[in-house]
Amino acid sequence: MTQAVIDKNRPSPEWIAELRRRFPCETEIDRVLSRKLERRAGPPYAPVTLAQLEAGTQALLKTRLATPFTVRDCRWLSGGASKLQMAFTLDWTPPGGAPTTTPLVLRMEPSEAITETSRLREFQIIKALEGVVPVPPTYWIDAYGEHLPYPAIVYGFANGVTKPTASSSGVSGVGTFMPPEIRETLGQQFVDHLAATHRFDWQRADLSAYDRPAPGTQALEWALNHWERVWEEDAHQDVPLMRLTMAWLRRHMPPVDRISVVHGDYRLGNFLYTEADLKISAWLDWELAYLGDRHEDLSWCAKRPFGHLAEDGKTFLIGGFLSMADFVARYEKASGLKVDPLRMRYYDIFNNYKAVAIVLATGYRAPRNGKTHQDVLVAWITGIAYSLLEELRTQMAEVL
Amino acid sequence: MELRPSFQIPALIKSLTDVVLPAVDPANKLAQEQGQLIVGMLHLMAQRLPLQYRYDCVELDSYLKLAAQLAPQAARIPEAGAALAALTAAADDGRSVLAGAGVEPPALEAANQRLRAAVGALVTAAAATADDAALRAVNTAVMDHAQAQLLRERAWVALQGWEGPASGLPAVETLLVR
Incomplete structure (x- = not known):
């Protein structure tokens, strides 16, 4: 182990090759992680103007549309710590249709993001789930940044809010309070959509950017390799607790009973709902989706930062909606799938490892090299790693 | 601990330069000027921070040398008796501190x-x-x-508030004891 002498800010081809060999993961994930390292020694993220994004969007659409169109009303969208988003309006004529006006969103990567992911995978999974759960309609993709400064997708603008208009919250939806009068309606949809995602028949979908795992532990092995590779690639200071945790995770891999689409970041803050009728209008941020064990989503959405206590001051409400017992009962009824407490505990530990890899390793490395459009926000988020590590420590103390 | 100024300051500069300052009203000259000064001051901090400790050691060493030069001269000046005693005590303290200053x-x-x-x-x-x-x-x-x-x-990082106001975390100063 020679971590201390490796210059992670200028990765050598030999080191990249070694990481690829040590941590085999899905083909497309390997591609984006390798690309990240190959580009790392290059320039930092350069600010992109709305005019540049508008021009890039027009260039992309010229290759996709045979009839005249107009891109107008471009404006920035905030939200999220990972990607740049521009809302715009498109006057166009869909193939075989009549002239129309469509509100759209361009979602583009920065040079390096706090989560380095594939636009192609994100595009495919959202398209696959259209009609299964509320998702924005997908339109076009610039998978390799041929027209825009970086890879990007274009999808429909979904109306709604991520939290009650009157509510306050921290970065990325953490700490949002859901008032009692909206919990039942939104909470049931929160469960139903998760159940529908996990029951979705992905075998028939066009998910060519996803490797199809064999039954057993292959999906989990790929996921462990993915996140340990991210840790190795990006961490500045080693954390022995992370080493100990990964060794435990590898020793105790539970076989999956059913391979599901896993959202990867299913939680409060990652869906929009319309306040007038309390309908979830769109599930967002599918970039971490993969084919694996549903318990990752189940334990992730139940994490403390993504919920709050009920009025009794004792009962934790998942997503600010439901107690754990209520959540599990409703999920099992809606999905017909069991919630296994042992796998919940395993994936709770897995999720903390993954979260720490994201916020402490990549959350350090990307702004360290000036690679994002919001370095100050990503650097700020790094601070949450120590609470996550403390939770991980208490979890490990229970299982060792 | 990753959240240290050498990591934080460049992120602040980039955010101010790329996002915040371009959005400041060009007609608000006071805000424009102070925004530029903040960036300049942060650049200075980022550049000098790694040298701060060495700078202080060099400065202390130079004042110890000056004190050593002044002491025999002051001994010949009766009016400086009390001041010389204070200087001698401060120099003794300074030599002790400098001797304990190890690696950077x-x-x-x-x-x-x-x-x-x-x-x-x-x-x-x-x-x-x-x-x-x-x-x-x-x-x-x-x-x-x-x-x-x-x-x-x-x-x-308690000030960031990740664990809420009732976290019960001790002040970090109380934990920095070997």
Whole structure:
């Protein structure tokens, strides 16, 4: 182990090759992680103007549309710590249709993001789930940044809010309070959509950017390799607790009973709902989706930062909606799938490892090299790693 | 601990330069000017921070030399008797502090990083053993260390509010004791 002498800010081809060999993961994930390292020694993220994004969007659409169109009303969208988003309006004529006006969103990567992911995978999974759960309609993709400064997708603008208009919250939806009068309606949809995602028949979908795992532990092995590779690639200071945790995770891999689409970041803050009728209008941020064990989503959405206590001051409400017992009962009824407490505990530990890899390793490395459009926000988020590590420590103390 | 000024300041500069300052009203000259000054001051801080400790040591050393030169001269001036006594005491204190000033912060940080990596590698290597007792001992040591380490790290970032106002975390100053 020679971590201390490796210059992670200028990765050598030999080191990249070694990481690829040590941590085999899905083909497309390997591609984006390798690309990240190959580009790392290059320039930092350069600010992109709305005019540049508008021009890039027009260039992309010229290759996709045979009839005249107009891109107008471009404006920035905030939200999220990972990607740049521009809302715009498109006057166009869909193939075989009549002239129309469509509100759209361009979602583009920065040079390096706090989560380095594939636009192609994100595009495919959202398209696959259209009609299964509320998702924005997908339109076009610039998978390799041929027209825009970086890879990007274009999808429909979904109306709604991520939290009650009157509510306050921290970065990325953490700490949002859901008032009692909206919990039942939104909470049931929160469960139903998760159940529908996990029951979705992905075998028939066009998910060519996803490797199809064999039954057993292959999906989990790929996921462990993915996140340990991210840790190795990006961490500045080693954390022995992370080493100990990964060794435990590898020793105790539970076989999956059913391979599901896993959202990867299913939680409060990652869906929009319309306040007038309390309908979830769109599930967002599918970039971490993969084919694996549903318990990752189940334990992730139940994490403390993504919920709050009920009025009794004792009962934790998942997503600010439901107690754990209520959540599990409703999920099992809606999905017909069991919630296994042992796998919940395993994936709770897995999720903390993954979260720490994201916020402490990549959350350090990307702004360290000036690679994002919001370095100050990503650097700020790094601070949450120590609470996550403390939770991980208490979890490990229970299982060792 | 990753949240240190050498990591934070460049992120502040980039945010101010790329996002915040271009959005400041060009007609608000006061805000424009102070925004530029903030960026300039942060650049100065980022550049000088790694040298701060060395600078202070050099400065102390130079004042000790000056005090050594002044003392015999002051001894010939009766009016400076009390001042000389104070100078002598301050110089004694300064020599003691300078003698205790060891390596510079970047070397300390680098040593920490090397040791962290070495411990991490050992933990990974130990996980392959069939000797359960040895593995348990390694795990216990790592877990005990993590508890104290994480308390310091959580206290360091407590102001960010991740654990809420009732976190009960001690002031970090109380934890920085060897």
